[in-house]
Amino acid sequence: MSTFIIEGGCKLSGEIVPQGAKNEALQVICATLLTAETVTIRNVPEILDVKNLIALLGAMGVKIGRLSEGVYTFRADDIDLDYIHTDDFRQRAATLRGSVMLVGPLVARFGEAVLHRPGGDRIGRRRLDTHLTGIGKLGADFRYNPQKQAYEIKSEGLRGAYILLEEASVTGTANILMAAVLAEGDTTIYNAACEPYLQQLSIMLSAMGANITGISSNLLKVVGVDFLGGCSHTVLPDMIEVGSFIGMAAITQSALRIRNVVYEGLGIIPDAFRRMGIVIDREGDDIVVPQQDLYTVETFMDGSILTVSDAPWPGLTPDLLSVFLVVATQANGSVLIHQKMFESRLFFVDKLIDMGAQIILCDPHRATVIGSGRKYRLRSATMTSPDIRAGIAMLLAAMSAEGESRIYNIDQIDRGYQDIDGRLNAIGAKILRE
Secondary structure (H helix, E strand, O other): OOEEEEEOOOOOOOEEOOOEOHHHHHHHHHHHHHOOOEEEEEOOOOOHHHHHHHHHHHHHOOEEEEEEOOEEEEEOOOOOHHHHHOHHHHHHHOOOHHHHHHHHHHHHHHOEEEEEOOOOOOOOOOOOHHHHHHHHHOOOEEEEEOOOOEEEEEOOOOEOOEEEOOOOOHHHHHHHHHHHOOOEOEEEEEOOOOOHHHHHHHHHHHHOOOEEEOOOOOEEEEEOOOOOOOEEEEOOEOHHHHHHHHHHHHHOOOOEEEOOOOHHHHOOHHHHHHHOOOOOEEEOOEEEEOOOOOOEOOOOOOOOOEEEEOOOOOOOOHHHHHHHHHHHOOOEEEEEEEOOOOOOOOOOHHHHHHOOOOEEEEEOOEEEEEEEOOOOOOEOOEEEOOOHHHHHHHHHHHHHOEOEEEEEOOHHHHOOOOOHHHHHHOOOOOEEEO
């Protein structure tokens, strides 16, 4: 297990380029199983979760080529279906939340799949009902095997259906969409997630020959086709990284240019930071955050405390609320952070309180942050990262704090952020990987 040793108080300067979007990469890599032809994917983030998924596909028989950093080819023309029933598959899938999105492509093309309890962040219960119910409505049969503690899924042929999702699950929508493109007949997916990741997946599937309308809306209509071909696809910049860098510049009182962000794909993120009092300038497709000694949180029009909460797209992504929470500790003013989707994502705040932050954890979903206006700097601390997003928030806090901090279990951070210590050290941070 690796550790970060961080010297706080260092200012950043220069520019940084965000990596490819992790959540999109996991989806489009799974989609390569839908064709026997070659698929080329560019701007792939070479992070732990993505590498594990690529290795899992390789073990299944997918021919994988790495043309250069971040550029991969996939050819799934000789899949070993017996492998999905092995202990090795179970062990690999159990370390990776994204493994759940193998179900749709496998059932659609090969008529069978196995779903073990997937791994990922420990951020509370994350139901699989949306995946199972949606693919079941397309005609797949799910049977739970208690000996293997896994669902065994089979289909004699998927058929289009009308599907109204109980929740706008991103991975659930992706899984159902990948199954529907090869199903016989028409499929309607209503209350579909429409995050940029889903839009990109739909664009890639369309390039492969799928017939999808309603892209970027919550009403997707799919006309099934008999065959999908190869294509070339480029992954968007990771909007979570972009938001993390904005927060990092603000809390360390640094000037920073974030390059090639695809600004139109960031949605409400820039304006949400502006409501925190952070100045953000757009220059072409770059974001420039000037140095600010102090940022003051806005209040609502009636004078009530600002609430920052997550919501399905185009609302604010829940993956950034941990960053907003840490940034709020040094703001002038108070903020209510409302994490609606996951009940355990705010439990890392006890470490921030130990660092001197004034935070009231109201319940598992809400925390009130009383910003110190930089009157009181955070103190250094020793912490353990429980998940990807809390890990990057802890890193922000440590970079702002006085003294030397340690963060254990940084493999969690590596799951979502590529060479984060090297990239930040190049612009002025002092982070040692031990």
